[in-house]
Amino acid sequence: MKADCCIQISNLTKKYSGNNSFALKEMNLDIFNGEIFGLLGPNGAGKTTFFSIICGLLNASSGSAQIAGYSISKELESIKKIIGVVPQDIALYPTLSGRDNLLFIGRMYGLKGKNLKDRVQECLSKFGFDKNSDEPVKNYSGGMKRRINLIGGILHNPSILLLDEPTVGMDVQTRTSMMEHLKELNTNKKTTILYTSHYLEQAELFCDRVAIMDQGKILCLGSPIDLIRQENGKDLEDVFLKFTGRKIRD
Amino acid sequence: MHRLISTLIKEFKLLIVDKTGITVLFVMPVLLVFIMTLIQHEAYKSLSQSGIPVLFVNNDKDSLGIAIEKGFKKFGVCELTVDDGSIYKSSDDIKKRIVEGEFLAALVIPKNATNVLRENVAEMVNVFFDQKSKVQKDQKQVKVEIIIDPTANKSFVMAINSGLKELISSIKTKILFQIMGEKIAQLLESDSKAVLPDSDFFVYEEAYAVRDLKKTYQPSAVQHNIPAWAIFSIFFIVLPLAGSIIYERSEGMFIRLRTFPGSFLSILSGKLLLYFLVAIVQFVMIILLGKFVMPLLGLPVLDIGTNWFALIALTVMLCLAAVSYGLLIGTLFNTPQQSAVFGGISILIMSALGGIWVPVNIMPHIMQTVSSLSPLNWALTGYYELFIKGGDWYAIQYQVLKLGLFFLFSVFVSYRLYKFKTRLN
Numbered sequence: 001m002k003a004d005c006c007i008q009i010s011n012l013t014k015k016y017s018g019n020n021s022f023a024l025k026e027m028n029l030d031i032f033n034g035e036i037f038g039l040l041g042p043n044g045a046g047k048t049t050f051f052s053i054i055c056g057l058l059n060a061s062s063g064s065a066q067i068a069g070y071s072i073s074k075e076l077e078s079i080k081k082i083i084g085v086v087p088q089d090i091a092l093y094p095t096l097s098g099r100d101n102l103l104f105i106g107r108m109y110g111l112k113g114k115n116l117k118d119r120v121q122e123c124l125s126k127f128g129f130d131k132n133s134d135e136p137v138k139n140y141s142g143g144m145k146r147r148i149n150l151i152g153g154i155l156h157n158p159s160i161l162l163l164d165e166p167t168v169g170m171d172v173q174t175r176t177s178m179m180e181h182l183k184e185l186n187t188n189k190k191t192t193i194l195y196t197s198h199y200l201e202q203a204e205l206f207c208d209r210v211a212i213m214d215q216g217k218i219l220c221l222g223s224p225i226d227l228i229r230q231e232n233g234k235d236l237e238d239v240f241l242k243f244t245g246r247k248i249r250d
Numbered sequence: 251m252h253r254l255i256s257t258l259i260k261e262f263k264l265l266i267v268d269k270t271g272i273t274v275l276f277v278m279p280v281l282l283v284f285i286m287t288l289i290q291h292e293a294y295k296s297l298s299q300s301g302i303p304v305l306f307v308n309n310d311k312d313s314l315g316i317a318i319e320k321g322f323k324k325f326g327v328c329e330l331t332v333d334d335g336s337i338y339k340s341s342d343d344i345k346k347r348i349v350e351g352e353f354l355a356a357l358v359i360p361k362n363a364t365n366v367l368r369e370n371v372a373e374m375v376n377v378f379f380d381q382k383s384k385v386q387k388d389q390k391q392v393k394v395e396i397i398i399d400p401t402a403n404k405s406f407v408m409a410i411n412s413g414l415k416e417l418i419s420s421i422k423t424k425i426l427f428q429i430m431g432e433k434i435a436q437l438l439e440s441d442s443k444a445v446l447p448d449s450d451f452f453v454y455e456e457a458y459a460v461r462d463l464k465k466t467y468q469p470s471a472v473q474h475n476i477p478a479w480a481i482f483s484i485f486f487i488v489l490p491l492a493g494s495i496i497y498e499r500s501e502g503m504f505i506r507l508r509t510f511p512g513s514f515l516s517i518l519s520g521k522l523l524l525y526f527l528v529a530i531v532q533f534v535m536i537i538l539l540g541k542f543v544m545p546l547l548g549l550p551v552l553d554i555g556t557n558w559f560a561l562i563a564l565t566v567m568l569c570l571a572a573v574s575y576g577l578l579i580g581t582l583f584n585t586p587q588q589s590a591v592f593g594g595i596s597i598l599i600m601s602a603l604g605g606i607w608v609p610v611n612i613m614p615h616i617m618q619t620v621s622s623l624s625p626l627n628w629a630l631t632g633y634y635e636l637f638i639k640g641g642d643w644y645a646i647q648y649q650v651l652k653l654g655l656f657f658l659f660s661v662f663v664s665y666r667l668y669k670f671k672t673r674l675n
Binding site for chain 1: 252253256257259260263264267268284297501502503504505507509510511512517
């Protein structure tokens with residue numbers, strides 16, 4: 001594994017049983033320490049499959065993936081300890097308060113006692129939960145749920161943060177605020193961030209590099225500025241449409 | 251251990267904010283046991299404490315009618331209304347009253363029944379003593395009518411029938427002895443007239459066979475119903491537990507749970523541990539109900555025996571078996587609706603087979619065999635041993651073992667199913 005490489009993907013292939021097409025086909029990708037990497041693609045491109053494999057939720061059909069030097073197929077337990085995961089769906093108990101959800105998540109990552117309580121309070125305050133933290137999550141707005149969902153992924157200070165569509169359904173203000181928090185996390189704690197998204201404008205602003213993928217393959221890879229320049233596009237959306245076409249996906 | 255306790259705390263918090271869940275888990279079982287025991291207590295009372303209205307129409311007004319009337323009053327199986335045929339003149343009148351619910355049954359002794367009985371017995375005696383006529387003439391028949399409400403309990407009908415037959419047989423024997431005595435006195439040309447005593451030679455004593463020979467046992471709704479309905483209620487923990495497992499699996503939280511470091515088994519164990527503790531609390535509440543609340547309503551105090559080790563072992567295994575069945579249902583099905591329907595009906599079937607509703611010993615032979623496959627039957631047999639027969643650990647060890655094996659089997663199958671459903675390919 002390369003010295004500055006945080007996530008190294010080699011010939012990663014995934015074919016679901018009973019399905020003729022490949023969800024991922026011989027994918028190769030290096031994500032470096034401390035970078036914010038955006039994985040972009042239309043529906044069905046293979047983003048969530050890739051995300052599931054590197055979180056240990058799915059096995060690859062072939063190829064290998066290493067995270068911080070640990071093999072995903074052999075050292076998953078070591079990987080789970082250093083990654084933070086923010087799933088696409090709200091992964092919270094709706095009848096518990098935001099604070100209770102976070103206390104549970106923190107405990108599961110080994111945080112205890114005062115450290116846990118202080119860390120939860122710190123995160124709640126940082127993400128604007130000074131008043132509503134003890135209300136049941138079911139009473140929260142969509143944006144508030146998304147923010148608690150995100151805190152669940154960063155509570156234990158992971159060195160690698162994996163986010164699957166973290167800002168879907170959020171208004172512009174919440175989305176911008178959340179991305180700023182992520183940027184801050186990346187700057188202050190050197191957290192490597194890999195996230196999938198449909199928001200190209202947001203990716204263009206925040207990502208050091210992006211990969212545009214479709215039909216299980218990476219079609220282009222680079223910094224947003226470089227890609228726009230290379231493809232003579234107006235913006236990242238223009239580049240995206242150039243690579244993935246205008247056909248509506250299911 | 252830290253993860254297990256963390257999950258236990260989380261499950262506890264989830265439970266206490268769920269008011270419906272609390273009601274289902276704690277209030278409903280207590281209510282069920284309370285109501286079922288009270289109902290059964292009334293049923294026990296009605297057969298033993300003269301609660302059932304029965305009409306006795308004595309058209310005979312002679313020895314037979316008087317003996318039956320006295321006998322039924324003495325039996326105490328019912329509340330007897332006696333008529334000498336002046337009010338209830340025909341069977342149709344009586345049927346109308348029964349249909350209207352005034353009586354549950356009626357006994358009608360026809361006119362001259364005693365005379366006909368005497369004539370028939372005399373004829374028999376004459377045939378015996380008279381050397382000339384060896385052939386007995388056709389005997390006259392006495393038609394005693396028993397009219398019953400079709401909704402009446404079968405055991406009550408049987409009690410009425412057998413009581414009536416016993417009384418008729420007794421009066422018939424008495425008349426036989428009287429006539430034979432008179433005949434013998436005639437032959438011996440003696441003037442003495444024997445007076446037969448009313449009392450019976452036999453004294454019947456009902457005793458229940460229990461293991462502890464020093465202990466006397468009286469059947470009661472409390473002793474029979476509390477363990478039976480407690481087992482039934484505890485098994486219903488399957489529904490909220492399976493629902494909770496399915497809900498968690500189908501929501502986004504499942505992804506987070508699977509990405510936590512450590513074994514998923516410890517997360518699941520925390521959930522199971524909470525429901526196991528809930529089942530134990532349910533059992534303790536039901537026992538306290540039988541010990542302290544039921545007596546306030548005039549019911550007997552529940553006797554749970556003195557074999558604490560056996561009682562704890564059996565209860566722990568019962569609760570583990572119920573929780574493991576919930577785990578199995580929760581793993582097997584994909585929606586809470588599926589698990590609720592299958593779980594609920596399967597518990598009803600297992601409880602019916604297990605002798606919760608109807609005692610196993612009155613089931614057809616094939617069903618008795620099938621019954622021995624129900625975990626609820628194993629638990630019930632165990633509790634009856636401890637609460638009723640005065641048994642100890644040795645009397646229930648096989649029931650505990652079977653429940654333990656059921657627990658291991660359910661956990662193993664659930665684990666295989668979980669592995670299959672969440673396979674990573």
